[in-house]
Amino acid sequence: MLFDLDGTLWDSVDSICLSWNRVLGAHDPALAGTLTREKLIGCMGMLLPDIFRKLLPQLPPETLAAMEEELMEAENSWVAVHGGILYPGVEKTLGELSADYPLFIVSNCQAGYIEAFFQAHGLGQYFTDFENPGRTGKPKAENIALVVARNGLKHPLYIGDTQGDCNAATAAGVPFLHAAYGFGVIDHAVPAVHAFAEIPAAVRRLSPP
Template sequence: METTQTKLQKPEAMIFDMDGTLFKTETLLIPAYHELFDRLREEKMYEGETPPEELMLSCLGMLLEDIWRKVIPDCSEAVHRRADELLLELELSGLKEYSTELYPEVKETLEQLSRRGVRLFVASNGLEHYVKGVAETHLIAPLFEGMYSAGEHQTASKVDLVRLLLDNHGVSSAWMVGDRSSDVEAGKKNGQTVIGCAYAGFGNGHELAGSDVLITSFNELVTLYDQAEDSE
């Protein structure tokens, strides 16, 4: 656990990214990704080899439209939108078919935080049915007061999504917990503490620059919370 010198204050709420923070995304995404390109080839919308899966994983945390611009930049907008549809369809069926995983201790840690009275939320750049589907499949949905997704709220950035969440639920102090630079930005630009998750390894070394604390396992959140000062 790496911390800055700033003493943390106990938050009223914690806001979690989904992919690479709560959910071990590659357990679902990799098989769905390969199937998606098989389908695009069948539909004559894509030719050639499937782009490297590492490229897709490096885009986690981005909005879908930005992901396809990076993964299949030479394809038309129509192909990108069809890829959106297929990915959602394949991921939702994959949640039932594949053996997908949360990161270790996620459910137990969320339950402990909830028992301590922390209000729990999700803020993800993913699609609504995907984000809610992951939470429901892994039996953590009831622990969250709200699950916000860019797909549902049509926000242009995670900064806007988190601002909407804070406003809608009257939250004044929160820890933003995530693994990408978009999570750091969303926390900081909304005046909140940022806990960077350094265990997923999808981003580069600079992704979490600016975080108040870096954690290497999810269950460190309980210790951090217990050691934090009571808010005045």
């Protein structure tokens, strides 16, 4: 099983907003408090450079490009210490799933963010491998395919919450399970769960004979 991170395993939106606003405010007091939960939720699943351009259109491209690394480093540092909000039943369910299946994370995040998630909540023990565009420079579909190939997976399943997750899984040739409790909606009927604890039963239904 390959998992998305934000909107699937946890909600770290408030931590991200706080860390970004601290950086923005240090550069320009007029930018303090620019980012809000509502604005960031509307961008979940996008690549980080696209999120920055959408949320901070008032900044010249060269200014924003110079700040991107600082914003990502501040986010990783804050999240590693303060964490986010795990969805109910995440650790218990991961323990159950990892006893029967290898687990992976493929997220559209920067390098170090998944490690920050592991550090904050101690869940790295449940995962075999992970990947992100911050390390590979590749989009999510290619990273899904990379993890599948690297680990010799025969019947992979990608679990995510946004249309982008669904599109990436489809492009990678991997079946998709919608985490409908997360941030996004899917524009067509797909298998779905409405709580993280429902995943084991859903996987059993979707598993090949």
